[in-house]
Amino acid sequence: MNKTSKLLIVLLSTVTALNAQAVDEAQLKKIYDAALTQGKAYDWLNYLSNQIGGRLSGSIQAQRAVDYTKMQMDSLNLDRVWLQPVMVPKWVRGTAEFAYFELTPGVTTNVPICALGGSVATPSKGIKANVIEVQGIEELAGLGKESIEGKIVFFNRPMDATVINTFSAYSGCVDQRYSGAAEAAKYGALGVIVRSMNLRLDDYPHTGSMGYGDLPVNERIPAAAISTNAAELLSASLKLNSDIKFYFKQNCRQFDDVESYNVIGEIKGSEHPEEIIVIGGHLDSWDLGDGSHDDGAGCVQSMEVLHLLKKTGYKPKRTIRAVLFMNEENGLRGGNEYAQKANAKNEKHIFALESDSGGFSPRGFSFDCSQRDLNQVKSWAKLFEPYYIHLFVEGYAGADINPLKSEGMVLAGLRPDSQRYFDHHHAENDTFEHINKRELELGAAAMTSLVYLFDKYGIPGE
Amino acid sequence: MNKTSKLLIVLLSTVTALNAQAVDEAQLKKIYDAALTQGKAYDWLNYLSNQIGGRLSGSIQAQRAVDYTKMQMDSLNLDRVWLQPVMVPKWVRGTAEFAYFELTPGVTTNVPICALGGSVATPSKGIKANVIEVQGIEELAGLGKESIEGKIVFFNRPMDATVINTFSAYSGCVDQRYSGAAEAAKYGALGVIVRSMNLRLDDYPHTGSMGYGDLPVNERIPAAAISTNAAELLSASLKLNSDIKFYFKQNCRQFDDVESYNVIGEIKGSEHPEEIIVIGGHLDSWDLGDGSHDDGAGCVQSMEVLHLLKKTGYKPKRTIRAVLFMNEENGLRGGNEYAQKANAKNEKHIFALESDSGGFSPRGFSFDCSQRDLNQVKSWAKLFEPYYIHLFVEGYAGADINPLKSEGMVLAGLRPDSQRYFDHHHAENDTFEHINKRELELGAAAMTSLVYLFDKYGIPGE
Numbered sequence: 001m002n003k004t005s006k007l008l009i010v011l012l013s014t015v016t017a018l019n020a021q022a023v024d025e026a027q028l029k030k031i032y033d034a035a036l037t038q039g040k041a042y043d044w045l046n047y048l049s050n051q052i053g054g055r056l057s058g059s060i061q062a063q064r065a066v067d068y069t070k071m072q073m074d075s076l077n078l079d080r081v082w083l084q085p086v087m088v089p090k091w092v093r094g095t096a097e098f099a100y101f102e103l104t105p106g107v108t109t110n111v112p113i114c115a116l117g118g119s120v121a122t123p124s125k126g127i128k129a130n131v132i133e134v135q136g137i138e139e140l141a142g143l144g145k146e147s148i149e150g151k152i153v154f155f156n157r158p159m160d161a162t163v164i165n166t167f168s169a170y171s172g173c174v175d176q177r178y179s180g181a182a183e184a185a186k187y188g189a190l191g192v193i194v195r196s197m198n199l200r201l202d203d204y205p206h207t208g209s210m211g212y213g214d215l216p217v218n219e220r221i222p223a224a225a226i227s228t229n230a231a232e233l234l235s236a237s238l239k240l241n242s243d244i245k246f247y248f249k250q251n252c253r254q255f256d257d258v259e260s261y262n263v264i265g266e267i268k269g270s271e272h273p274e275e276i277i278v279i280g281g282h283l284d285s286w287d288l289g290d291g292s293h294d295d296g297a298g299c300v301q302s303m304e305v306l307h308l309l310k311k312t313g314y315k316p317k318r319t320i321r322a323v324l325f326m327n328e329e330n331g332l333r334g335g336n337e338y339a340q341k342a343n344a345k346n347e348k349h350i351f352a353l354e355s356d357s358g359g360f361s362p363r364g365f366s367f368d369c370s371q372r373d374l375n376q377v378k379s380w381a382k383l384f385e386p387y388y389i390h391l392f393v394e395g396y397a398g399a400d401i402n403p404l405k406s407e408g409m410v411l412a413g414l415r416p417d418s419q420r421y422f423d424h425h426h427a428e429n430d431t432f433e434h435i436n437k438r439e440l441e442l443g444a445a446a447m448t449s450l451v452y453l454f455d456k457y458g459i460p461g462e
Numbered sequence: 463m464n465k466t467s468k469l470l471i472v473l474l475s476t477v478t479a480l481n482a483q484a485v486d487e488a489q490l491k492k493i494y495d496a497a498l499t500q501g502k503a504y505d506w507l508n509y510l511s512n513q514i515g516g517r518l519s520g521s522i523q524a525q526r527a528v529d530y531t532k533m534q535m536d537s538l539n540l541d542r543v544w545l546q547p548v549m550v551p552k553w554v555r556g557t558a559e560f561a562y563f564e565l566t567p568g569v570t571t572n573v574p575i576c577a578l579g580g581s582v583a584t585p586s587k588g589i590k591a592n593v594i595e596v597q598g599i600e601e602l603a604g605l606g607k608e609s610i611e612g613k614i615v616f617f618n619r620p621m622d623a624t625v626i627n628t629f630s631a632y633s634g635c636v637d638q639r640y641s642g643a644a645e646a647a648k649y650g651a652l653g654v655i656v657r658s659m660n661l662r663l664d665d666y667p668h669t670g671s672m673g674y675g676d677l678p679v680n681e682r683i684p685a686a687a688i689s690t691n692a693a694e695l696l697s698a699s700l701k702l703n704s705d706i707k708f709y710f711k712q713n714c715r716q717f718d719d720v721e722s723y724n725v726i727g728e729i730k731g732s733e734h735p736e737e738i739i740v741i742g743g744h745l746d747s748w749d750l751g752d753g754s755h756d757d758g759a760g761c762v763q764s765m766e767v768l769h770l771l772k773k774t775g776y777k778p779k780r781t782i783r784a785v786l787f788m789n790e791e792n793g794l795r796g797g798n799e800y801a802q803k804a805n806a807k808n809e810k811h812i813f814a815l816e817s818d819s820g821g822f823s824p825r826g827f828s829f830d831c832s833q834r835d836l837n838q839v840k841s842w843a844k845l846f847e848p849y850y851i852h853l854f855v856e857g858y859a860g861a862d863i864n865p866l867k868s869e870g871m872v873l874a875g876l877r878p879d880s881q882r883y884f885d886h887h888h889a890e891n892d893t894f895e896h897i898n899k900r901e902l903e904l905g906a907a908a909m910t911s912l913v914y915l916f917d918k919y920g921i922p923g924e
Binding site for chain 2: 032033036037161162164165166199200361363386387388390391417419420423436437438439442
């Protein structure tokens with residue numbers, strides 16, 4: 001090849017690259033414009049939250065959410081919409097929990113409390129016992145049976161306020177909630193109460209899943225969360241008087257598993273229909289609020305990705321599938337079932353993106369993938385700058401898509417601003433009024449943009 | 463110099479640079495930790511918002527805010543705290559405004575309305591007239607006196623939802639509010655109503671400043687804002703029936719100027735006391751809400767910068783001054799007075815940073831400075847990444863510090879996430895409950911970090 005030919009090739013490929021960039025910029029702009037002016041996510045979430053409400057697995061609300069989202073996906077003129085059956089646990093809270101602590105007989109302070117998901121009930125007349133406060137599970141062994149037996153263990157380690165990403169602070173604390181009861185039971189505790197996983201001092205108890213591991217059924221003790229304000233007050237009161245009695249009563253119950261569904265809609269790829277891109281959130285929620293942030297937001301954003309691709313006239317080369325997973329909160333049955341079926345059918349998933357961190361202003365994405373794939377993603381970063389999307393970091397992607405994980409595949413999670421998330425997480429105030437329409441839409445637009453890029457460019461060959 | 467000496471010098475300067483970076487990283491960590499665990503900003507704002515409330519220039523609340531913030535600065539053991547007198551306008555809303563529109567006589571719909579700041583009153587029995595809807599001032603000339611005279615002009619251009627930075631969308635709209643009345647009066651309009659500057663559809667009217675320019679006093683017409691929902695309804699109703707009558711009544715009034723104050727506190731620099739760094743917000747607010755986001759947040763964050771420098775044991779080389787400016791909303795007298803006095807005393811300001819974009823999660827800063835100074839700032843960007851601060855962009859800094867602007871000086875504005883700001887801006891719902899403690903604290907920490915870096919490194923020599 002002579003010099004002129006070489007130069008021409010360089011020039012040509014530069015022009016092609018610039019042209020591709022301009023096309024991508026224009027497509028992202030179309031996606032964002034459509035999300036912010038013709039989006040359906042906010043109205044869908046309004047219905048899920050205010051007409052249906054909390055959607056605990058196995059509940060009538062969860063079934064109504066399945067029906068509603070399937071109907072809405074049907075209305076999008078997708079290539080296929082279907083329900084994927086999955087057996088889910090059915091835990092029911094029962095009547096409202098009640099708790100107080102007693103400084104001296106007759107001098108009581110009521111405490112906002114809720115049973116943890118999966119907990120057993122108290123005896124019908126409740127439990128009343130002395131309290132032993134600990135900062136974590138690791139203290140139990142040191143205290144031993146002699147200090148713990150016959151008492152209620154109070155796990156009071158707060159989330160670390162100095163950790164900027166609140167999800168990391170949550171990870172550093174949630175072992176108390178998940179395993180506190182199973183561990184305390186080994187030392188003869190009668191029950192456990194856990195400080196709510198919330199950085200703010202307020203009056204909402206926050207539920208969430210807990211498990212007993214392989215503890216025999218007759219050794220299981222009830223577990224509940226109390227509000228952060230109550231935890232502070234109880235702790236201060238115990239310093240004045242270690243003989244305080246704590247009373248709580250809950251009549252939650254585990255039923256047999258029931259059938260439920262993942263809700264799935266897809267647009268068939270025009271060139272590589274066998275390569276599948278999944279976007280998803282989980283349709284179930286806890287029962288105290290209406291599950292707007294956790295994770296109604298992720299569901300409607302995932303549906304919105306399909307809607308925005310249609311609305312902007314983009315014809316994907318690969319198959320784009322929105323999956324609304326059932327039972328993330330207390331079992332992950334939907335995520336496991338989806339992955340198992342995908343494997344059984346030898347489906348090839350190249351990219352999966354989950355939104356399960358709230359409907360707040362999007363900051364970027366975390367990626368669970370090879371360095372090569374992360375480099376490709378980072379080469380797209382400039383396209384996202386006009387939309388204030390700056391985070392393209394390694395990290396956990398999402399619980400529902402995690403079972404799909406395989407060599408050569410990219411998993412990602414939408415990362416919204418995390419500061420407000422745990423104020424609402426699993427509590428009565430996870431409600432629609434705390435959703436900002438534009439923030440929700442910007443999240444959906446960011447997801448759609450990333451899906452567009454993965455669809456167009458695929459993932460790099462080996 | 464031989465090769466070995468050269469190598470040694472390169473190595474030494476590398477080690478020094480790495481060491482400086484480690485020191486800076488440690489100092490930022492100290493600042494953030496202190497902000498998130500020992501901050502005072504949230505409690506200060508709670509007092510300003512809930513014990514004092516809206517602080518319109520010339521009001522008793524504005525005076526109480528001056529007294530309170532001076533007292534709090536006094537308690538910080540600063541080197542100097544003082545009040546800088548300034549004459550401010552005193553506009554008073556009067557009794558609650560009232561409005562409706564009438565489809566046919568007797569069939570009326572009430573409309574949430576508020577007078578714009580600086581507007582004249584209606585006649586005491588109100589104004590009732592036909593409505594002419596326009597999308598902007600530029601339509602008035604085409605319509606002419608024959609279409610406008612004797613009517614109420616309804617400015618209804620919405621903020622552009624496709625603009626990602628909501629402050630830009632605001633800029634593209636606010637001429638209707640500021641100049642609509644002065645322009646419409648020239649064509650014989652009886653009054654103007656303006657769609658609230660809000661991207662959300664809701665029921666809050668949003669006030670804000672307006673001016674009559676050099677329109678003679680007897681030609682001035684009343685101006686008010688109506689809620690976005692009311693604007694949509696009125697517009698739809700006008701399409702069905704252009705003969706609709708609109709009624710509104712307001713008895714706001716402009717009094718003579720009164721004396722008020724900028725509140726100023728400073729830590730004297732240990733090495734270059736003559737070089738001054740200013741951080742500020744404005745202490746006045748509109749009267750409908752309690753001014754938590756606009757701009758109580760900026761005031762307590764500015765005070766917090768001084769508090770955090772003290773708390774982390776940092777002794778600034780330069781003089782660090784927090785200025786709580788009076789009267790940003792309807793006159794900018796405080797900002798102008800401060801700059802005038804600084805110039806008269808030949809004070810050398812090297813850096814000024816304003817927080818006046820709400821107490822939301824900080825995204826970064828905008829800079830009004832030379833390219834050389836912006837490059838220095840960008841060299842610090844890595845230090846901010848762990849704190850999710852990514853924006854270091856050219857742009858407008860802030861209204862109060864703008865009069866200070868001079869060659870070789872750096873002006874900057876804190877840039878929080880802007881999506882929720884205009885839901886609250888100048889409206890009844892700009893209240894403390896919409897402040898998230900951590901978001902407020904993270905803003906203060908980001909400001910303190912930037913002040914620390916400018917204090918330590920100064921601005922590059924010519």
